[in-house]
Amino acid sequence: MREHMYCELTEKNPLIQNPAPITFLSPTLTISDFRMQVVLLYQGQRVMKVATSSPDGCFILQGRVPLGNERIYGPCTAQQLSFPSPSSVSLPSCLAEAMNRLLCHLERGVLLWVAPDGVFIKRFCQGRVYWSGPMAQHTDRPNKLEREKTFKLLDIATFLNELQSCLQGKGHSPSYEIELCFGEEYPDPNVPKTRKLIMAQVVPLFAVELMQRFNVEEIQEKRPILTSKTEEEKM
Template identity: 45%
Template sequence: MAGSEGPLRLRDWLVAQIESGRYAGLSWEDADKTSFRVPWKHAAKLGYQAQQDAALFRAWAVYKGKHLEGTDKENPSVWKTRLRCALNKSADFCEVRERSQLDISNPYKVYRIISEGTQGPGTILPLEGQPGLVSKDEDKQSPSRLAQEGSLLPATLGPSPLADHGYQAPGPTHSWSSTLSEDFSNPDFWLHVRLFYGTALVHEATVRTAEGCCLSPRAIPANAAAEYLLGPQPRMARVHFPEPPPGAGALRHLLPHLERGVLLWVAPEGLFAKRRCRCRVYWRGPLAPHRARPNKLERERTCQLLDTRRFLAELCAHLRAGRPEPEYQIRLCFGEEYPGPPDQPEERLVMAYVEPIFARNLLLHSKRLGSETGP
């Protein structure tokens, strides 16, 4: 199925499965083939037959090399979680929750295929002279590889711009600091997160998992995490908002509305987010459509917050032509519009500052080289 061009990305693979007609319940939802149904029967439901009801999930696991025929144990729930994770994290799909039917005898979910040309929050036009960004499978290419291609970065950066993996967050580093790690040694996908209540830094963490993290107010039992969050894989880190101090009534009222959290992850194309919580979330960053007024994260939609190629192009311009440093920090504001009117303070009740470590390290590396080679 992969063909001479190598493995298919999820979008092309799924379309091929729909067109094949070999999976009961997997079908197009409309004549224009922009939406499709995925059979979604729960294993505890009466009449569940794993051989039929988990066939699509199993096929994806086999295709991705996550299940070896005749060797690995049959595990339909894990297969289902893997495909759900892939769908939720892909920028090619958006679940149409109002059209999904999960309470019928043959339940299904509906997903819409997002057009290559669709532009929404967090979508950017290619830079002048730069090719358009093509979504790729998440296993293909890492940001450090992108940084070494062609003339994206000056030759003085050397062959390994991420060789120095040391990272110190700006601002205070004290007892709130922690590392969320699965011993994942590739810093291209690490994140640094700082949580603030007002002006106070209340939690700080370096996330060292390939799957990213979920910002949420409380711990979730491990056996319920996948179903509860509807997306994170078991290795996705949890970054928790701490218990508010006594008397902080507004905080105690807001945090329960963040319960399903916000997912954050780094892919080869850049930094992405998906809001799962009921609470409104506003963001500021290099791809924000508006600079002087709020940008809302739409619920259940994957939003690109930072573009790897754009960051590298802007870093080149900074090093070669003295242009401003590329922006890479993302600010998330929970429950309040951000930014507010000019006469209001910058701080809000609950905020998160997020930095992809590959971007910060590249900038620090270029500064270090600049100081070493300067006059």
């Protein structure tokens, strides 16, 4: 499990930037884009959309960043994304009060970062945090992030292998979107995500860039048509 340098020393691998476009992925491809797009939602209403810029990732939190190994490594340079006030959206007073109570438990928040081998998260807040994504154990019931424990949300090698298979016509497009739900169980088949008080959608931008570079959406759209034509020819 790869740890954040803020929590524990991690060796950094040399990075290779912008590999030339090729039909299939190079086996030496190394991810060098550590940015993420983070969208915060209150009851399904977008209250923040940010593309992170720090290679150390970002905190999503209420209040102050937790103290880490600053004496050893200096101040953490992870970007700080603070939860907006519930008054920034139109909500019934009872929901706004519930959200304010929840925010009190989200001090210290969570730390998200992209490393050469994956996307990781560490929960520091007292409030419970649940998630869904490529490496989530369950899709039909909640996945909880334990406090002070590092979780791998996306494995880059798996993503690249699935993308390679997709480009070769051997599989579906890889999953790379991550969702966090603060204070409420998620996934929850009985409650739609638009009714959850606070959610975050996280997308690593290296994945977006690769999907666009290889026109994966267009390939997926054309594939059923090509399959049906092939079947007709066989008949």
